Amino acid sequence: MNRNPRRGTGRVRAVCAAGLLLALASAGAAAELVRLPRGMGGVSDIGAIPCKVFSQMVVVAPQGTRLSLLTWAAGYYSATSGKALFDVVSAANAGGGPPWDFERLTGQFVAYCAANPEAITSEAVKDLGRQLGLEAT
Amino acid sequence: MSTSVNAPLAGKSKLWQPPIVGIVTFVLMFVGVGLAHTMMVLIEHGLGRDTTLAISPLLGFSGIVMLWLGIRSKSENFQTWIGFFGGIIVWMCWVEFFFMWYGRENWGMLPRMDGPDGLRVSGTWPEYMIMGSTVGILLMMLCFYTFDKDTRCNMFLWFQRRLGLQDSLGPSTKTAKDRNYAIITFMETFFVTWFCYAWNLLCFDPALVGDDLLFKGINLASVFVATIWSGYCFTRLIQFKRTSTALRYAIPVGNVMWVNVEILEKFDMVNAIWVDPWSYTLEMSVIFGAFLVLVALLVLAPKKPSEVGGRRRQGASA
Numbered sequence: 001m002n003r004n005p006r007r008g009t010g011r012v013r014a015v016c017a018a019g020l021l022l023a024l025a026s027a028g029a030a031a032e033l034v035r036l037p038r039g040m041g042g043v044s045d046i047g048a049i050p051c052k053v054f055s056q057m058v059v060v061a062p063q064g065t066r067l068s069l070l071t072w073a074a075g076y077y078s079a080t081s082g083k084a085l086f087d088v089v090s091a092a093n094a095g096g097g098p099p100w101d102f103e104r105l106t107g108q109f110v111a112y113c114a115a116n117p118e119a120i121t122s123e124a125v126k127d128l129g130r131q132l133g134l135e136a137t
Numbered sequence: 138m139s140t141s142v143n144a145p146l147a148g149k150s151k152l153w154q155p156p157i158v159g160i161v162t163f164v165l166m167f168v169g170v171g172l173a174h175t176m177m178v179l180i181e182h183g184l185g186r187d188t189t190l191a192i193s194p195l196l197g198f199s200g201i202v203m204l205w206l207g208i209r210s211k212s213e214n215f216q217t218w219i220g221f222f223g224g225i226i227v228w229m230c231w232v233e234f235f236f237m238w239y240g241r242e243n244w245g246m247l248p249r250m251d252g253p254d255g256l257r258v259s260g261t262w263p264e265y266m267i268m269g270s271t272v273g274i275l276l277m278m279l280c281f282y283t284f285d286k287d288t289r290c291n292m293f294l295w296f297q298r299r300l301g302l303q304d305s306l307g308p309s310t311k312t313a314k315d316r317n318y319a320i321i322t323f324m325e326t327f328f329v330t331w332f333c334y335a336w337n338l339l340c341f342d343p344a345l346v347g348d349d350l351l352f353k354g355i356n357l358a359s360v361f362v363a364t365i366w367s368g369y370c371f372t373r374l375i376q377f378k379r380t381s382t383a384l385r386y387a388i389p390v391g392n393v394m395w396v397n398v399e400i401l402e403k404f405d406m407v408n409a410i411w412v413d414p415w416s417y418t419l420e421m422s423v424i425f426g427a428f429l430v431l432v433a434l435l436v437l438a439p440k441k442p443s444e445v446g447g448r449r450r451q452g453a454s455a
Contacts, residue, residue: 036250037344038343038344039249039342039343039344039345040249040344041246041247041248041249041250041263042247042248042250043247043250043255043256044255049256050256053256053257053258056258057248057250057258060241060248060258060262060263061240061241061245061246061247061248061262061263062241062242063241063242063245064241064244064245064246064247064263065247067245068247
């Protein structure tokens with residue numbers, strides 16, 4: 001018998017808090033597992049970092065940072081559309097307009113992140129996907 | 138630089154006596170390290186990064202032209218100044234900007250990240266990651282000075298004494314008169330800068346020292362060593378009477394002391410205003426103005442005849 005309803009609510013809260021702590025601990029442990037070996041440059045998941053960080057990385061390492069996210073994007077497009085990046089870009093270039101080359105593709109990431117510092121980089125990848133005609137992204 | 142400038146005043150100035158000569162040259166070199174950082178930032182932003190990286194080999198060649206002029210000069214003082222500025226220019230353009238191009242553009246490297254979540258861009262940018270890998274080359278090059286009987290650098294002479302090399306190497310075949318201080322100062326500036334960079338970069342490398350207790354311990358030990366080392370050298374520097382000799386000696390003293398600044402900056406205990414001159418325009422202008430005044434004072438300071446092309450003092454060394 002639960003004579004004190006507040007007591008029951010307290011238990012629920014405690015269980016929720018414990019679950020949240022466990023989830024956070026798991027996420028922290030997972031993040032620690034994929035942490036780069038000491039000394040290496042870059043981040044372990046370039047598609048999941050804040051655009052603000054990406055913009056800072058681009059300043060001191062423009063080509064490497066751009067390439068890193070483009071590589072992530074190639075995997076993402078392949079997973080969501082079944083097409084390789086080369087095919088996606090070829091199809092987009094067939095539509096006319098300025099060619100989609102490395103500079104233009106990765107320049108979109110830079111521009112998106114500069115305009116949306118609070119977003120995460122995967123959103124910049126999705127935005128580029130839409131511009132390339134990948135509706136599913 | 139005229140060979141007759143101030144020669145009659147040599148040794149008669151009441152101001153340009155120990156410890157003033159040593160103090161002024163130390164402050165000049167210490168501040169100069171910070172301003173060299175500022176100069177790089179200003180060049181990079183003034184010309185644009187792409188232009189800077191494209192013309193840096195040519196800019197660096199101007200340092201070699203300066204060296205050529207210095208070596209042709211008969212004035213030890215002029216040789217020292219030109220060797221110093223030539224060395225700085227060549228270091229900036231042929232090492233820093235060139236490594237920057239290789240790391241940031243050509244090889245597409247990524248910066249080292251730090252912070253609790255690994256999402257903070259650390260100060261170890263691609264060019265510094267490359268520079269850290271040159272330690273072996275640096276040590277190999279320093280072997281030349283360690284085993285060269287003609288070296289006059291006090292540190293290498295100390296090594297030679299401790300290693301029992303002086304008898305084997307024999308007496309130096311060069312006198313002060315045979316030495317050209319432009320190339321000596323040029324190489325000294327280059328190697329001292331390289332050495333101090335390598336020192337800091339090795340002590341900051343998480344692959345070597347981690348990022349916790351060992352990192353703190355190693356870097357605090359560095360602060361201790363750098364302070365003692367530069368402090369000891371400073372006590373010697375303030376006994377110098379000749380501005381040219383003091384200038385050469387102050388190069389390592391100022392640079393080794395600067396090792397502390399880099400560490401304190403790494404510990405977030407110092408705000409590096411010298412790499413952000415736009416945010417600290419007034420402060421950096423004042424520091425730059427003070428630097429120029431110190432340079433002018435040293436250029437105009439009375440010189441001994443041996444410093445301005447007259448008889449060279451026997452044993453004058455860097």
